Amino acid sequence: MDYKYIEQLLESYFACTTTLQEEQILRSFFSQEDVPGHLAQYADLFNYETEAKAETLSEDFDERMMARIEAVEPKAKDMHRARIIKMTTHHFAPFFKAAAVVAMALTIGRAAEHAIGEQEAEENSKVMAVDPYIKASDVRQTIRVKDVSQAEMKAINDSIISLATEDEVQ
């Protein structure tokens, strides 16, 4: 068999004038079992090139990668679902805040009415200044019955505390 073509390709390979297709021909040629003696010295080189292309990451890489992506952003796995959840919390948070404010106002109102019945106006304002914390806990309990989430509970607490603090300042 005449190996002139392969010899020429080899020469071009080392001169960097081969095309990608010609380089593939060389790899295919050297992958066969019986390469003639004078060319055999190059077999390892081209066979290594073929083998090295098969190098891959370990199988559990994807799992680790996805865990890392999701740790930073839950969106990566299920963008759609995550967005809905996010929207829900965002949308309802103001309502819970508003509800807390209303409950607060009602409680204070009731306390005020009660106070007015028994005490004078001066004393009444004193009660209002001390009471909000107690009343706030009442509000918390009422809302807890409704089984709201922790995050929402915290939002409510924050708004109640800020209201209570305002009262105290007054």
Next chain:
Amino acid sequence: MDFKHDILPLKNIIFRTALRIILNREEAEDIVQDTLMKLWERREELDRVENLEAFALTMARNLAIDRKEKMDNQHVSFDDEEHDRLDEGQGGADGTLMRQETTGFVASIINSLPEKQRTILQLRDIEGKNYKEIANVLSISESDVKVTLFRARNEMKEKILQKKSLFL
């Protein structure tokens, strides 16, 4: 831009390229994770990137070079065991033990080349990329790619012929 569909499939070419630079499998895997992570964080810009693979490889190469430098400065070199593992890992499924032993020699010559040469050799002779793509990844000219590849291939040839003459 979808992570599993658009970014994750680049993992193995990034891995092989990073491995060729850093010569340590664990470090190379870390680089793949960091690269994919960065790509995902920058997904808004990626629609404007002409060649995502080249973009990813440039990123990975920069990370790998940085990390290799740090490792070399700290004298954290991998031992012979790591060397063996590296060479074994590169054996194909159909490769016989004999073949792996001899191609291991080729791996060690490539890995002893300067970084630019072995990265270009990796991208051209193993990944089958054209000169334009390689120039894009390394941010150099196509003629610079060719000149560097010429040096790398001829260094390989010389070492192979040296080895042959040792056995004769």
